[in-house]
Structure formats: structure tokens, C-alpha cells
Amino acid sequence: MRRMRRLRAPKIRDMVAENSLSCRNLVQPIFVDERASEPRAIDSMPGQFRQSLESLAAEAGALEDLGIPAVLLFGLPACKDESGSGAYDPQGIIQKAVAAIKENTGLVVITDLCLCEYTSHGHCGLVRGEKVLNDETLPILGETAVSHAAAGADIVAPSGMMDHMVRAIRAALDVDGYMDTPILSYAAKYASTFYGPFREAAESGYAWGDRKGYQMNPANFAEALWEVQLDIEEGADMVMVKPAMPYLDVLRAVKDMFGMPTAAYQVSGEYAMIAAAAKNGWLDERAAFLESLTCIKRAGADLIITYWAKEYARLGL
Numbered sequence: 001m002r003r004m005r006r007l008r009a010p011k012i013r014d015m016v017a018e019n020s021l022s023c024r025n026l027v028q029p030i031f032v033d034e035r036a037s038e039p040r041a042i043d044s045m046p047g048q049f050r051q052s053l054e055s056l057a058a059e060a061g062a063l064e065d066l067g068i069p070a071v072l073l074f075g076l077p078a079c080k081d082e083s084g085s086g087a088y089d090p091q092g093i094i095q096k097a098v099a100a101i102k103e104n105t106g107l108v109v110i111t112d113l114c115l116c117e118y119t120s121h122g123h124c125g126l127v128r129g130e131k132v133l134n135d136e137t138l139p140i141l142g143e144t145a146v147s148h149a150a151a152g153a154d155i156v157a158p159s160g161m162m163d164h165m166v167r168a169i170r171a172a173l174d175v176d177g178y179m180d181t182p183i184l185s186y187a188a189k190y191a192s193t194f195y196g197p198f199r200e201a202a203e204s205g206y207a208w209g210d211r212k213g214y215q216m217n218p219a220n221f222a223e224a225l226w227e228v229q230l231d232i233e234e235g236a237d238m239v240m241v242k243p244a245m246p247y248l249d250v251l252r253a254v255k256d257m258f259g260m261p262t263a264a265y266q267v268s269g270e271y272a273m274i275a276a277a278a279k280n281g282w283l284d285e286r287a288a289f290l291e292s293l294t295c296i297k298r299a300g301a302d303l304i305i306t307y308w309a310k311e312y313a314r315l316g317l
């Protein structure tokens with residue numbers, strides 16, 4: 001008689017586990033604040049900080065020592081304007097941050113490539129009236145990508161959900177000689193409430209409207225597959241599904257259908273939910289994040305972008 005519980009005995013259970021986590025697959029997001037002179041706590045994400053340019057190198061070094069291979073960088077510029085010019089300024093916060101990390105560590109540096117942290121209105125593209133412009137934004141994304149690569153970025157990760165952004169960025173990188181710089185596209189990125197805490201962390205909230213005109217409708221599944229296919233056709237080297245936990249069905253389908261290196265982004269709201277419940281004593285934080293990461297892996301993620309990367313590495317599992 002088959003008894004499934006035989007293999008659930010201590011030790012045996014782990015030997016037959018179908019999936020396991022490793023630091024090798026984790027990416028730690030880092031916020032770098034041009035105005036900060038020391039790390040500043042992010043209230044909505046207990047345990048997370050905005051780094052200053054000075055504190056960044058030490059933080060990156062600590063991650064490297066712990067075995068985390070890569071970071072995803074977000075910049076908070078001192079000044080914002082209508083066209084997001086801080087995004088492609090060769091002396092901008094993100095460009096300086098990339099250089100500082102590359103000088104001090106061997107980490108793989110991935111840069112988030114979007115205008116929303118740099119525009120005064122907080123949208124991910126140029127705007128006219130209340131319209132977020134698509135094609136007019138593309139050259140700026142190309143220029144931004146080149147400035148990241150010139151600063152030393154290893155991978156650029158466009159997150160603005162503009163149509164044809166991957167093609168524009170690939171072309172711009174190639175023309176300037178960065179044909180070996182990979183693109184990790186936020187391909188299936190949903191218009192999610194779970195980005196709430198990030199907008200505080202990155203001070204990238206929008207002045208009016210919302211992002212539903214460019215990010216995907218959470219009700220849609222088939223559309224995510226078109227999005228991913230288009231980005232692959234335009235030259236994406238890796239694709240992402242974001243957020244992670246509420247979209248594991250999409251993640252599984254993307255991995256199965258395209259077989260591409262696939263990333264999942266466990267976003268700020270996913271982090272905040274568990275962190276807040278743990279603060280109240282309602283969840284065991286460690287067990288909850290380990291379970292969530294394991295399930296994201298099980299659903300097909302090759303890479304997981306998670307605010308718990310450092311914490312996971314610290315456990316030395």
C-alpha cells in the first residue's frame with residue numbers, strides 16, 4: 001500500500017525536495033538617495049533602508065561577502081523635472097552608484113530603467129496634458145540605458161511598460177558598442193496595488209492619474225504571454241513577471257511556454273505584508289519568507305528579486 005507520509009520523515013523530507021533555494025538565484029534591490037548622508041529607514045518596509053552614496057559601497061560589500069550575486073539599483077535624485085533628465089545624466093545618482101559598486105565589489109549590477117523616479121509628475125514616460133506618451137519616451141529610455149552601461153551596469157532592466165521599449169533600448173545599446181549588455185525586461189508587469197510601499201521608498205508616486213494605461217490589468221493572463229513574446233522578439237535576454245506571489249500562474253506559464261531565463265519580483269507590498277504581520281506577532285517572518293521564496297521558485301523563477309535576499313543569505317542555509 002502506498003503511504004505518502006513515509007518520505008515526509010525528518011531528513012528524508014529534505015532529500016526528496018523537488019525545489020530548493022540558493023543565494024545564487026537571489027537579487028537584492030537597493031535604493032540610493034542622492035540627498036542622504038547616511039542610510040535612512042523606509043517606514044513602510046521595516047528592515048529596509050535608502051542608502052547614501054557613501055554607505056552604498058559598504059552595503060554592497062556586505063551582500064557580496066554573504067554570497068548574494070547581484071543587486072537591482074533604484075536612484076532617488078535630488079531634483080526631478082518634466083522630462084526626467086536625471087535618469088540619463090552621466091553624473092546622475094544611479095550612474096554614480098553603479099560606478100561606486102563596480103569599483104568596490106564584483107557584484108552583478110542591474111539597473112532599473114524607468115523615468116518615474118526622475119519625473120516631477122511621477123509617470124514612467126513623458127507626458128502631454130494627462131497623456132503618457134509612448135514613442136516620444138523611447139529615445140530617452142535608449143539614452144538612459146547607454147548611460148547606465150557606460151557607468152558599468154552589467155544588465156539593464158526596463159520597467160516602464162512602454163511599447164517597444166526593449167527594441168529601442170537594444171538598438172541604442174548596440175549603436176554605442178554595448179552589444180554585450182543584456183536586457184532583463186519587466187515584461188509582464190501588472191498595475192498592482194502591491195507597489196504601494198515602493199512608491200514611498202523611491203519617492204516615485206504620481207501626481208495625477210494612475211499607471212493603468214501602461215501597466216497590465218491584473219485580470220489578464222493571455223495578455224501576459226503576448227507581452228513576454230513581444231519583448232523576446234524585440235531582444236529581451238531575460239523576462240520578468242511582477243509582482244510574484246499573486247501572479248504565480250503567469251510565472252509558471254511564461255517559464256513553460258518560452259523557456260527563457262525568467263525572473264520574478266517579490267515586490268514591496270509582498271514584503272510589507274509579511275513584515276507587518278510578523279511585527280504584530282501574527283506570522284513567523286523567517287518561515288513566511290522562506291516559504292514564499294520556495295513557492296516562487298517552484299512556480300518557475302530562475303531569478304528572484306526580493307527584499308529578503310540579504311536576510312536569506314544571513315541564515316547561511
Ligand code: PBG
Binds near residue numbers: 266269
Ligand atoms: C518603476 C518601478 C516600480 C517598481 C519597480 N520599478 C514602481 C511602479 O511601477 O509603480 C515596484 C517595485 C516594488 O514594489 O517593490 N516603474
